Amino acid sequence: MAAVDLTTHPGHLARRLQQAHYLLWNTMVSEEITSPQFAVLNALVAEPGLDQRTVGERVGLDRSTIAEVISRLGRRGLLDKVRDPQDGRRFLLRLTDDGVRTHRKLTVRTARMNQVFLAPLSDDEQGRFFELIRRVADAAEGLRNPAEPLVTQR
Amino acid sequence: MAAVDLTTHPGHLARRLQQAHYLLWNTMVSEEITSPQFAVLNALVAEPGLDQRTVGERVGLDRSTIAEVISRLGRRGLLDKVRDPQDGRRFLLRLTDDGVRTHRKLTVRTARMNQVFLAPLSDDEQGRFFELIRRVADAAEGLRNPAEPLVTQR
């Protein structure tokens, strides 16, 4: 009889929130391009020519996941991947024309979807919603990367 | 140059939040038992003898995912799965002693983890955090299941 109330567990809520979002994305934005894929397109619109690792950093995906996402986008012909002539370890990424068009189209639909998704909250509440989640996520990411070595008491 | 700011996209924030949680769970709670697995154990502590589909409903997992999670918990010997003699389609699920012990142990650690995870927020803010996420997630789930046929204007 020691069962716990999951509605006060942030991890459980985060999972449910993401699931709900996934479903709505599928019906309102795209069945082919997923939300993480859109994030990658978006990063490359902002900064063409990034390498794989850096894109991953921008959108919050680890080396393996970003490799898969990029390979899928490549197969769809939405981006090009060429060896950096300056540094043979890197691949430089750049959207194709089709990639740019796709990004533009999805940007519009994504905005509509976000409106529907956030409709239950007032404008004020939407701001607080973003801020609270961001603070929790940032802090937890900070626990992971010990950040600046944290100068010892100087 | 039409790149968008992902920090105001709830889907992106939800994903980052869940990732951060996943990492913290791994270091502070368990490397073997995942958060969804714990949710299933918890549901069966509250209501022993549930069938697979209902457990899925309680914790928010679809038929396929819940089947995999349950099969993993079964392999670890944390729950038993027997055909319902009353209804040959169902499997009835029940925790083993080991399952109950594991749930008890993880409950303590999970509470500690939640404290750390939510530390950046004041008590007030934690309450609002839960409430805002719950409202958005509930509403989006409602869009999916058209709910009660919604008696036409009576």
Place this chain on the structure above:
DNA sequence: CTGAAATACTCAGTGCACTGAGCACTTCGA
């Protein structure tokens, strides 16, 4: 009482997400 509908579960396929191990290339110090 029998055939159609509904229900519980399984299976195959796709995609995200992480870790640990390994390879190729660059950089930097002795």
Place this chain on the structure above:
DNA sequence: TCGAAGTGCTCAGTGCACTGAGTATTTCAG
């Protein structure tokens, strides 16, 4: 200048998450 350390990427393995199709069992209408 050459070898060790560091870095970008790949690969294999595990687990969550959904859909569509298929099987077995129950239920319910005629």
